[in-house]
Structures are given as structure tokens and as C-alpha cells.
Amino acid sequence: MDSLLLLSFLFLTAGIIMVPIASRLGLGSVLGYLIAGILLGPLLAWLGVDVVAIQHIAEFGVVMMLFLVGLELEPKMLWHMRTRLLGLGGLQVAVTAALIMGVVMLLGQPWTVSLAIGLILTLSSTAIVLQTLGEKGLMKSDGGQASFAVLLFQDIAVIPMLALLPLLALPELADLAHDGGHGAAHGDAHGDGHSDENGDAHGDEHGWSINLVDALPGWLRAVVTLAAIGIVVVGGSYLTRPIFRFVDTAKLRELFTATALAMVIGIAVLMTAVGLSPALGAFLAGVVLANSEYRHELESDIAPFKGLLLGVFFITVGAAIDFGLLGSNLLTVLALTIGMVAIKAGVLFVLAMIFRVEGSDRWLFSLGLAQAGEFGFVLISFTLANNVLPREIADMLLLVVALSMMLTPGLFIFYDRFIAPRYAKAQTAEPDEIDEGGTIIIAGHGRFGGIVNRMLLGQGFQTVVLDHDSRQLEMLRTFGIKVFFGDATRPDMLHAAGIDSARMLVVAIDGREQATELVRHVSTNHPDVYIVSRAVDRHHVYELYAAGCRDIIRDTFDSAVRAGRSAMEGMGVHPYDAQRRSKEFASADRKALAALAPVYDPSLPGHQNKEYVRRVKEIAAQQEAELRGEKKAYSARVERAWSPPTLDDVQAETEAAQGGEFSKP
Amino acid sequence: MSRLLVYHAHPAPRHSRANKAMARAARWIDGVTWVDLYQDYPRFDIDADREQARLLDHDVILFQFPLFWYSSPAIIKEWFDITLEHGFAYGAGGTALEGKQMMLAVTAAGAEDAYTAEGYQHFPLRTFLTPMEQTARLCKMSFETPYVLYGALRAAEDHALSDHAHGFASLIQSIREDTYDFEAARQREVVRAADLTILCGERADG
Secondary structure, eight states, X not given: XXXXXXXXXXXXXXHHHHHHHHHHTTOOHHHHHHHHHHHHHHHHHXXXXXXXXXXXXXXXXXXXXXXXXXXXXXXXXXXXXXXXXXXXXXXXXXXXXXXXXXXXXXXXXXXXXXXXXXXXXXXXXXXXXXXXXXXXXXXXXXXXXXXXXXXXXXXXXXXXXXXXXXXXXXXXXXXXXXXXXXXXXXXXXXXXXXXXXXXXXXXXXXXXXXXSSTTSOHHHHHHHHHHHHHHHHHHHHHTHHHHHHHHHTTOOHHHHHHHHHHHHHHHHHHHHHXXXXXXXXXXXXXXHXXXXXXXXXXXXXXXXXXXXXXXXHHHHHHXXXXXXXXXXXXXXXXXXXXXXXXXXXXXXXXXXXXXXXXXXXXXXXXXXXXXXXXXXXXXXXXXXXXXXXXXXXXXXXXXXXXXXXXXXHHHHHHIIIIIHHHXXXXXXXXXXXXXXXXXXXXXXXXXXXXXXXXXXXXXXXXXXXXXXXXXXXXXXXXXXXXXXXXXXXXXHHHHHTTTTTOXXXXXXXXXHXXXXXXXXXXXXXXXXXXXXXXXXXXXXXXXXXXXXXXXXXXXXXXHHHHHHHHHHHHTTOOHHHHHHHHHHHHHHHHHHXXXXXXXXXXXXXXXXOHXXXXXXXXXXXXXXXXXXXXXXXTTHHHHHTTOOOOHHHHHHHHHHHHHTTTTOO | OOOEEEEEOOSOGGGOSHHHHHHHHHTTOTTXXXXXXXXXXXXXXXXXXXXXXXXXXXXXXXXXXXXXXXXXXXXXXXXXXXXXXXXXXXXXXXXXXXXXXEEEEEEOSSOGGGSSSSSTTOSOHHHHTHHHHHHHHHTTOEEOOOEEESSHHHXXXXXXXXXXXXXXXXHHHHHHTTOSOHHHHTTSSSBOGGGHXXXXXGGTTO
């Protein structure tokens, strides 16, 4: 227990210190974690910590990440990207593996070893690339989409690889393994947690993992596998809603987190049990839930765990670098790494040309995916355990993979500094057109937010609607309106709903204080997001103004003005006159409000705020003067408009014409 | 340095090509007050005091708009109705605008030969602008020769539009710098982009 706490403390502290430093230096979080790992390495070695065992646990972060990736990806979109997924992804894996295999064979390795190395190195780092693309907001770019297609194909390709790699086993290594005994032949750093009989990459390191399918005949195994996938798809589609509704009755925030975690872990266990990749299972579950109204809730619950686990994962990658081996083979490792990165980038670049990924996106795609990835580590330990690779080569490969992952942030920085600016110039020539893209987050879908949503959808805008009343949600769903479950006042929920890339937030929730808090949070942390907020009354307007909102709508004001206009019409005022008078009234009232809002101080009661009291008196005096007829009333402008010239005016013009100065044609 | 006030009016910018191109070329010129009327008054509640103050602050008032039904878009008429009050712009004591200049920059869909007695519009373009011309005169302002683009729809497809838009920018620049020859322009029915090389003086390059 103590050692667990100590380890957690060490990992967390290392990350907390290094990641902000790395971010400030523009290196990105992944490199920060890697550096933290390198610095932490000697200490962990001194404490005798099994870094690789921790790495296996931390790999669960990859499972969570794929679940989140799935959540972002509706089945429709997946179908839409099928050409790229199969074409771009398939060709990348096949061509890269073949090229690397050829090069390794030229270096004098047998074809089995070469093929294994080719397959291991063809995989890129889903964790680094998706994390970095997400941080840089490049996920939606063409390069980001193409990268995602390739990564997804690679993640799926791992499954057949795990099935096929054992067939490449070297007989002499197998003999050695049997003679020398498992642990002695492999050392204790790698692979000993992996059981040979289990075809799966994750989860099996816990030692007690269940495997249902090994004892079964082939056809039954297929049936069980399909059944497991069926459970994920059907369960995801039909059980999520009743489960969340049930959990919602407790009204406890942490229960949602528990449910989300239980779902992901349950899927991972199920997939492991039938010999499938938990990452793939989680991805599938994510895709199934992408259309669900609980999507953002799940996202905000899982995201912190994913982030932390991936952080730990990267720290272990840094810590596992064998500097002794690296020091003695520095040039070889460097040459191999650079060679590999060059081959991968080259293949990607050519494929990008064939698949018409243009401009800066092509570079993003080629440079971003040029590293080897975390699945490489998994496959290395797996092939080592299956006697496919000799120990020296495996250790060397580990260094190459780790080093290439460490180079990736550098390549992204290179892209940011040198490539993106070159293309950016060419694209910003005509900034005049108003970009109508970008999403609008609507907080609250009651009588107020609902109308706003309908208007915006009618104009073709993208809205993300959040409401935390699960009964209201059910009702809306029957009418085909898409609303997500979630409390918009929670920052993590807003994050999941996409506040980072949103253009606008419409605050339409009932709670007065909550609305103010929400406005304060968003205007402070996301100053680029335009906020429209509903106010309950005059003082709420001041509070929202102080919180940073500049577009505030009192929820009953406009209808009251319309009622006043109807009353005027009913009293026989000419409808157009009534219309202009009501407009004039509203604008005078808004002006008074705007004059008072900046001096209102929410921390002071109104009567203690001298400036506020002074202005209130001023405005009251003015209104009184208007009532007594001493000053022009708010309707003066209405009275003035279209007033006919007097006889004096006509006389003046006639005289001027006779004077002749301006009458010449 | 003339103080120039441009009122731009197009009720449907999404359909606009000619006036949008003109605005894009000219609205960033320094020292010119640019007012997009439909943007400023989306609900048509024109503020007479504010507009009168604007007029007092400037020497040349230029209205830029597409011709709709032989007249300006509705908001310009509304602006006239509300802003040009008796006692301010005309009538007894109405001398606030005396000596200022009013000018129009108009785009018309019809070709030049349509605006002739023989053409399908039956009248020259200037005839349709006479209400505004006389408005200027009654307000004791001089009415300057309008800057006109004929065949505005077709112009978008060839060089005519970009010439006209760049011409608009040089026109505004030279009015501001007092190099525009108003006197020579008054000899013409309308001013076209091609005429500006002579009228804009030495700073014609814009």
C-alpha cells in the first residue's frame, strides 16, 4: 500500500513538474511526460520498481483513449471514411512493413526476424499522435482525419498481427527457451508477465485473466467471439439509457464516473476473455454510444482517467530507456531511428499524394505518423515471449521505438514553425467572408433554450445542447430532437461538449446563480467564446454583466413589451405608432440598464454602492422630468419622425428659391 | 483633407457581388467614416440625433447602393425621412448642411444602352436619381455626378467589376485628399471607372 502511494506520488509529481515546463517551451505534453520518465528512471531503478509492469497497466489508457475516439466517431462517419481507412491505412501498413523488412534483410537478418521488425515498426503511436493533434486542434483538419484513418487501421491490424507473429518463431530460440527455462532466458525486464498461450496484448499481465475460448474448438470460438461483439453493440445501444436513468435517480455525480469506468473496464475484460483486443472492443463500444445522449457525460467522466494513465504510460516509456545500451550503441540506434522515421515518412508522403491529401496537411500526415508506437512495445514483448526475436534485437528495437516517439514532438514543432506558416500565408488572402462554421453550445433546453436551438438549427448552424433533466431528455428524444445529458455548469462537461472549439455559448438554464457562475467560468477561461445569456431580472443582468457577458436578454422583457404594444393597439393607438413607441420604450430601457450595469458591484448591496445609487437617482430624475413634461419623453423621437414642415418652412424655401442661390438647375 | 462619410446600404449582403466587392476594396481606407446602414440599423430604428451629428462632422456624404426598382434600398429612404428634418436640413433655420456635398455610387443590373429613351428602361439613369438630386439641393448641398456601374451582374464575370471596385477605392482616396476634380466630373452624366484616371488627379493609382 505504502509503495503504491509512494509510486503514485512520484509519477504524479514528475508529471506535474515537467509537463507545464515542456508545454511552456512549446514541446507538448507527451515530451514532457517522456522527460519526466527519463528523470525519474534512475530513482525507480534504485527503488527496484518494475517499470514494465506499470507500463502494462498504464496501457489501459490506450483502451480508454480508443473508447473516447469511438465516442467522437459516429458509424456514419466511419462508413464515410472507409476508402481512407482501408486504402490509406492498408497500404501504409503493407508498404512500410515490406520496405522495413527489406532493409533489415539487407542488414543480414533472417526473413522471419525482418518481417517481425517490419510489422512492429509500421505501427505509429496512437497515443502521441491523437493527443498532440487534439491539443493543437488539428483533429478536424484533412491531415488529422487521414492520420486518424491510418491509426485506426493500425489498431485493428494489431489483432491479426498478434495471431500471426507466433508462426514466425525461430526454432533455435524456442529450444533455448525450453532449455534455459522461461524466466532465465528472458531476463525479468520484459515479457515475463505475458503468457504464451494468450493471444492478447492487454489485460493478461494481471495474472488471473480469464480466457474462455482457448479450450474451445475453432468454430465455437468464432461463435463466442461474435457473441461478445454482439453483447457490446446491443448492450451499448439498448442498456445504456436505462442504466443511466437508474443511476440518475441517486443524483450523485461520482456514480456516473463509476458507471462509465465500469463500462469500459467491463468491455475490456469481456474482450480479453474471448481473445480480442480490449482497445478494439472499447473503440466499438465508443462508436455504438456516439449517437447516445450520454456521450458527453461519458466523455467527461473517462477523459481524466485516460489522460492520467497515458501520462503514466509515457513516463514509463521514458523511464524504461536503457541508457547503458543506448550509450554503447548511440550511433547505431540513432541511424536506425532516423532511417526508420525517413522510410515511414517517405511512404506516408507518397500515399498522401496518391490519396490527395494536400498542402500543409500532407506534411502533417507524413511527419506526424513517422514514429513507432506503444503497440510496438506490446508487440516487442510479445514476439520476445514467442521466440520470434532474439533478446539483443528486441532491446535494440525498444530503444529505436522509444527514441522515435521522443522525436515526434520535435517533428510536430518542425511542422508548426516551418511548414504550417508557409501554407498559412497562401490561405489567408481573403478573410472577408464570414465563417459560419463552429459549434454553438446551448446550456439548457427548456422553453427558452429550446426556441433558440430551433432557430439556430433552422439556419443550418451546428448546436450541441446540454440538459441535465433525464425526463426532459426522453421527451425531446421522442420528437427527434438531439440533446445530450449533462450539467453544463461543470467545466469538464463543457470541455467534453467542445467548448474549446466552440464559437458561442447560449446560457438558458433556470438557476440564476448557476447561470452567472457558468458565464464567469467561460468568459474567464474561454474569452474567444461569444456568450448570449438569459437573465431572470434586472439585477441578474448586472450580475451577468459583471461576470463578463455582454449579450444579455431578460427572459420576460420582450414579451412584456409586446403585451404593452398590444394594449396600446387595443386602446386605439395606430398599430405602426404603437410599434414605434414600444421599440422606443425598449431601447430607452436598455440604455438605462447599460448605463447602470458597469457600476453595479455584485459584492455590494445596491444601496451601499455610491456610484450606482448616484446613477439610479440621475435616471429616476430624468424619468420624472419626462413625466412632468419638462424633458423629451422616450417617445419624443417617435413624435418627431415624419412631422410635416410648418408653413414657415415652406415660406423659407420659397424665399430661398427667389433668392436663387440653390435653385439653378 | 475632406471629411468623407460613406453610407453603404445593401439589404442582402449574401446576394451582393458588386457592392460587396466595392466595400471590400474601399472600406479600410484611413480617415473615412464607413457606415453600413443595414448593419447599424437592422431593426430600422434610425437615430435622428446620431445621424445628424454624423452629417455635421463631415463635408462629403456618399451613398453607395444597388438600384432597386429605380430607387435606393428602403433604408436609405427611411434614413432621409428620419434624419433630414425641417429646421435642420431645410425649411426655416434649416441650414446645417449648407455647402456640403452629396454623391451617389450606384450599381445597376441593366446595361448602359438599356438606360436610354430607346432601351428597355426608357429613361437615362440620372432621371431615376432626380429625387435624391433635388433632396440634396433642397438641403443646400451640391449634388455630385454619380459613380456608376452598369451591367453589374455581368460585370462580376469579367474584369469590369474589379476595375470598378478598385476605381471606387481610388475615388474615395482622392476625394479625401482633395485631388478629385468635382468640377470636371459635373460635365458628365455619370462617372465610370475608366473616367477616373483623368478625374482623380495625380493620385489616381489609389
